[in-house]
Amino acid sequence: MxxxxxxxxxxxxxxxxxxxxxxxxxxxxxxQLTAFMIVIGGTLSAVMLQSTPRQFLTGLKMLRWIFVPPPNDAEKQIRDIIGWSQGARRGGLLSLEPQVGVQTDPFTRKALQMLVDGGEPDTIRAVMDVELSMFEHARKQSAKIWDAAGGYAPTMGILGAVLGLIHVMENLSDPSKLGAGIAVAFVATVYGVGSANLLFLPIGAKLKNIIASEVAMKDLIVEGIVAIANGENPRIIESRLRGFLALHN
Known part of the structure; x- marks a missing residue:
């Protein structure tokens, strides 16, 4: 949490x-329910219009990461890679076959399978770099819906303010209705600017930080797998991989 x-x-x-x-x-x-409907409803509609269904739904699901980030234990991953390296030195790459099936992350499973299948180091890196690039692109596109919401919300607040003032102008002859219209006008602006700067933009920024950490973790995995494929010493591999830990602090 x-x-x-x-x-x-x-x-x-x-x-x-x-x-x-x-x-x-x-x-x-x-x-003010009216102001809330104008700002939040209008903002969500605008974001939906600019996004694909997959991007929009994935972006909404990513919201839970703000409170419960995805597991990202770099120390454990390094220990696993060192264990694979030691196992490969003792029993060869085929001895790592049982490890492939227990991997829950598809990216790790694919990289390890290529290693067990005897893939060349350059081939493994090229394939997994493409996989990583596509992963990062998809994640960032989904996270951008929150940046977009932060851009649209203030404008929707202004729209709500204008609608409220129109209501006021229509009822100048009835003072009892002026208060409600003015309230909607100003509260809509508060909702628009407040939601953008207190919620949407910070959420977008935090999700991008989480995605960067995920990408660094997968880059660590690729580096470790390629090092094993090159037959490097486990101690040298560990020393190199620990350089990634700074990105997870």
């Missing part, structure tokens, strides 16, 4: 609510 994300979201919302209360404003005035 990523506690800092929970603290950040609660802290950001609390700061806005507390600021409203300290200025003597009514906190309940920030709760």
């Amino acid at each position: 990523d506690k800092i994300s929970i603290i950040a979201i609660i802290g950001g919302v609390s700061a806005i609510v507390a600021g409203q209360a300290l200025e003597g404003g009514n906190v309940a005035s920030l709760l």
Whole structure:
């Protein structure tokens, strides 16, 4: 569980609510269903329009990473690779065949299978680099829906403000309806700017950091597999792979 994300979201919302209360404003005035529908509904619709169904749904699923990041234990991965290297030196590459079936990550399983099948180091690297490039591209395209939401939300807030002011102008002769229209106008702007800068843009940035960490992990795997294919000493392989740990701190 990523506690800092929970603290950040609660802290950001609390700061806005507390600021409203300290200025003597009514906190309940920030709760406007109409403004929420305009900003959030409009933003989601715009993001859906620019995305493919796969990108949009994957991007929504990635939201859980903000609170529960995917497992990414570089230390364990290095230990596994060193174990494979030692096993290959003792019993040959074919002795690693049982390890292929227990891998839950398709990327790792494919790289290890190519090693067991006797693939040349350059061939293994070329194939897995293409696989890694496609993985990174797909992940980043899905994460971009949150950056897009951060761009559209303020504009939707302005749209909500204009609609609220139109409502006000239509009811100038009825003072009892002016308050609601003005509230929608200003609260929509708060929702648009607030959601973009407190949620959507930070979420997009954090997802890109997580993706970069995932890519570094898979790059580590490729480096280790290629080193085993080259017959390098396990101690040398370990020393080289530990350079990747800085990307996981």
